[in-house]
Amino acid sequence: MHATRARRSAPFWGRLRPVSRWFNTAGACLPADHYMLPTHRRLPDVRRLIDQRESFVVHAPRRVGKTTSFLALAEELTAEGRHVALLVSTLAGADRPDEPGGADLALLHALEQAARAQLPSEQQPPPRPEAQPGGRLDAALRAWARALRRPLVVFFDDVDAFPGSAMDHVLRQLLRASLGQPAEAAPWTLALLGLHGGPERWSAAAGHTDPGAPEPILHAVRSITLPDFTRDDVAELYQQHTEATGQRFERAAVERAFALSRGQPWLVNALAKLLVEQLDVDRARPVALADVERAGELLLAARGTPLDRLSQRLQAPRIRAVFEPMIAGTRPEALPEEDILLVAQLGLVRQVPGRSMEVANPIYRELIARTLALASRASLPHLPPTWLRADGRLDLERLLDAFVGFWRRHGEALLTSASPEIAPYMVMTAFLDRVASGGGTLERAYGIGRGRMDLCLRYGPEVLGLTLKVWREGGADPLAEGLEQLEDHLAGLEARAGWLVLFDQRNGIPPVEERLAVSRRETSTGRAAVVLLA
Template identity: 50%
Template sequence: MPRWFNTAGPCNPDHHYMLPAMRRLPEVRRLVEQQGYFVVHAPRQVGKTTALLSFARELTSEGRYVAALVSMEAGAGFPQDTGAAEAAILSSWRLATRAQLPPNSQPPEFPEAPPGNRVATALAAWSEATDKPLVTFLDEVDALRDGVLVSVLRQLRDGHRNRPEHFPSAMALIGLRDVRDYKVSSDDGDRLATSSPFNIKVRSLTLRDFTEDEVTELYSQHTTDTGQRFEPDALALAFELTQGQPWLVNALAKVAVEELVPELSQPIRREDIERARAILIYRQETHLDSLAARLREPRIRAILEPMLAGQLLGDVPEDDRRFAVDLGLLRRSASGTLEVANPIYREILVRSLASGTRDTLPSIQPSWLKPDGRLDVEQLRDAFLAFWRQHGEPLLATAPYHEVAPHLVLMAFLHRVVNGGGTIEREYAIGRGRMDLCVRHGPDTLAIEIKVWRDRESDPLTEGLEQLDGYLQGLGLDEGWLMLFDRRSNQPSIAERTRAEQARTPSGRRVTVIRA
């Protein structure tokens, strides 16, 4: 499992909490015993490397195998030079095995071999030098590219027939993606599309996220160790926000116990988890930043843009949909529909897409605040109308996703509104035809439903009022906003058509309809 937050107080600062390493990969032991060659793929920061490193040490300590986890990443710096890539890989293996294996299980000196055969020759020599079956877990295989990747996969395939005396008895390729998605050219070029030249794999496994019970179990280790407890509402919210994504589960708790509530006599409450969430999103640390960087990739945009707009996906290849799930960006709901993996990712993705627009926004005077700091919704409406009439047209061009440009400009504006004093919660999904926003500022809550009026469609007002009715009911609110963005061809300018009007939902709730 990945490293968890360091304990506070007098405890060992290097201590970290873990769940049983292979609980989320129960099939691996059976595959090893069956001399299987298989793939383990899962998003970054979910514990693949830590789990399989721990399992390799467990196998070695049991005495039946010599097992090690070694990385292929060192070869990534030489995409066009197979020999140099192999030399770098084998050098990194030597360092890794020195730390993992006892002296009598260390690999021998790797024999000289021509480029394109050095990895296979090293694995053969290592297998022949051990008196027990060799098990190798090859991490970061998908860091390799082009001819180097194909060469390595062919060497593994060809050596497979010589196991267990002359090649590893069992092997796992570990990476972000399944073999079919390994790249054979740089950037966003072609992929292998099939498992060849590693067509010897018997299974492709993925590492699931934590369950709600496992999040509770992990957090309770901190309570046992320090006495600081997590209140039930805090535990429930931690799972709701992360959906068990291990990096988020860890990071959320780390911020809560180390920065927000360092006093161990004080419990972690729901509001502490809320504050920790806001801090993580604001910092957008490496894991979240690398996730957001994927949004410009055409394969990801083809899925996310209609999802944000509430439209149907259309003819998106199955490989691309699976790729987005493998990245951890999306998941499949219980009904099988694609959705963003968790609420924190939902926030990160939209904030990232709106960031360029947000940085382009002109200075906006906060006329929407009352003297006591509360939100004045009528003033906020007027401020948005004035802003949209003046700046809407040029700002739409700054949005990276054309289909949801109005949504992103609106959210950039709302980020200025909350500006550290509140939050924006978002709901969106394929085929719903809308996006829901919940703006929270102190004790005030504003629910906003966004609809887009496109060519060859009827006025979405009636449908929007019905949908907003259900959204307001769920939030326990009596009024809200319905934003209708008119994207039809040949319409008057934004300055001319932007206006506000009043309406009622089917159950009588008050609605401010903003046509823009």
């Protein structure tokens, strides 16, 4: 933590926001004194690259803290006295026409604005030199480097926001400004944050598409990523809050915060903000596991947040085409590479070595399922809570009766509320969401090739594990496989009983009211299973 900027009474989460510490995208000022992880931990390779006068790109999903981390690093580099460093937002240039002159002027203005906000007067850039459109940025950077007594380091943020060929014009100028120039007449290090495609884009922009070409570009430009927080990182950030306020986090609360977010920085930030600012948690007691669960639910329900905007993006057909097979548990046909790249850039998925692509964390997994079930939830009729006892506790037998009656009356019609591949899952989860809204939670597990969706309904002391499967045309009877899958699910929940729901979608089957049947079975280890053929 930078000694000159750390003020122990400040909340730690502000430094995790993926926006400029001085200006957000609307130009509004933000607090400067917040906690954060040391930059050498978040950016372990960057110092070495700068020492070696390397240029590099940083490509990582949205909201992982690229801006925050590099803004802090720029401040540290300047304060240490060896470099003049700053971070420049290029979002303004992205609004310019798709031609070099507009992008040049916008970036020059952004560069000068960032210098005024981040650097002292003696380190400001000199007046702009005369140059032609398409070369003004190159000329200005070299003139500034010559005027300084220290090496110039510039981090250009959000470069991938540029439209069309404007980005290529910018990259060509940055290449001319840095590569092959003497150190005293050029920026020492230039870095692009958020550029997807890595150094290959620099090479293509410069007109060198042959990987065997004898040009130094690919050797001079490195590509790095920014990782999510580890469990220890999250614990350290929470401990900083404890040291500042005296309020500690129970170990189970820290573990759950990491489990829900998988260390995704914006989610870690948002959970922390809810826990210590917006929830009515008494500072005299520790933050508990139940507090984190409540914060997670509030985060998913909040409006006007990045999660809300992600939910809106999930309605796009390209994105739905990626996630609907995941929910159905099937293996999708070949998806366009650009669609997979899109969901990766949004940070919604991760690739686990040796396994299929999966949703990045439980909060995003829940967000995706809820969003794709919106139409099904909106189509539900009024459901009186007949599944509750007089004391407000959940009665599992009454819940079974309620669902059987609901499915018999409304199931056939509601199956048209979502795409056929996922409709049964969406209607079932919409029903259980309605149940959970009275005072419980519903957790979902799904993924490519799983052949099912697993659910866990928690309502007070009651825990109900469910495995949902679809009997598709041409497929074998899924009962035996489903019982084994339910066994695995219940074992993970340490539950002795659960439901296996089999949705029959074969052609020529009787209507719902005729085929609907309930039976009682046991799994291979003797766990009680209610089997519902729907």
